[in-house]
Amino acid sequence: MNKFLLSIATMLMMGFSAFAANDDGIANQQAVRSFKKDFSKASNIVWEQKDTYTRATFSLNGQILFAYYSDNGDLQAVVRNITSDQLPINLLSSFKKDYSDYWISDLFEVASNGQTSYYVTLESSEKKIVLRSEGADSWEVYSKEKKQTIQ
Numbered sequence: 052m053n054k055f056l057l058s059i060a061t062m063l064m065m066g067f068s069a070f071a072a073n074d075d076g077i078a079n080q081q082a083v084r085s086f087k088k089d090f091s092k093a094s095n096i097v098w099e100q101k102d103t104y105t106r107a108t109f110s111l112n113g114q115i116l117f118a119y120y121s122d123n124g125d126l127q128a129v130v131r132n133i134t135s136d137q138l139p140i141n142l143l144s145s146f147k148k149d150y151s152d153y154w155i156s157d158l159f160e161v162a163s164n165g166q167t168s169y170y171v172t173l174e175s176s177e178k179k180i181v182l183r184s185e186g187a188d189s190w191e192v193y194s195k196e197k198k199q200t201i202q
Contacts, residue, residue: 081124
């Protein structure tokens with residue numbers, strides 16, 4: 052499961068590409084059936100089939116969400132981009148205090164197996180840091196890299 056969440060996090064940080072939405076072979080039909088049950092009021096659905104999962108990008112209640120399904124049609128995770136004011140207060144306070152010299156370049160929430168995780172990408176002129184929280188209490192450094200300087 053951690054490998055799956057890692058792949059989701061990596062993909063979200065790298066950006067998204069999508070294919071045209073239809074049900075004629077682009078998406079796993081078991082995932083499509085499960086999705087229709089799980090998100091019956093969804094609109095603007097776009098499917099993407101990968102080797103190990105199927106992703107539906109869709110609108111629901113005014114938000115863009117991403118649902119990830121296994122090959123057998125089981126819902127693995129739901130992901131949404133959020134703003135910092137949607138974070139639990141402990142997490143927001145923590146990175147404002149500890150990373151005040153950084154700006155947020157990416158922030159999203161992952162709901163999977165009844166657990167919610169948060170990922171935030173923070174940047175400065177010299178560094179890029181990704182923090183992860185598996186709950187609402189504290190952050191851990193997920194990745195860290197120095198930026199290349201242009202001379």
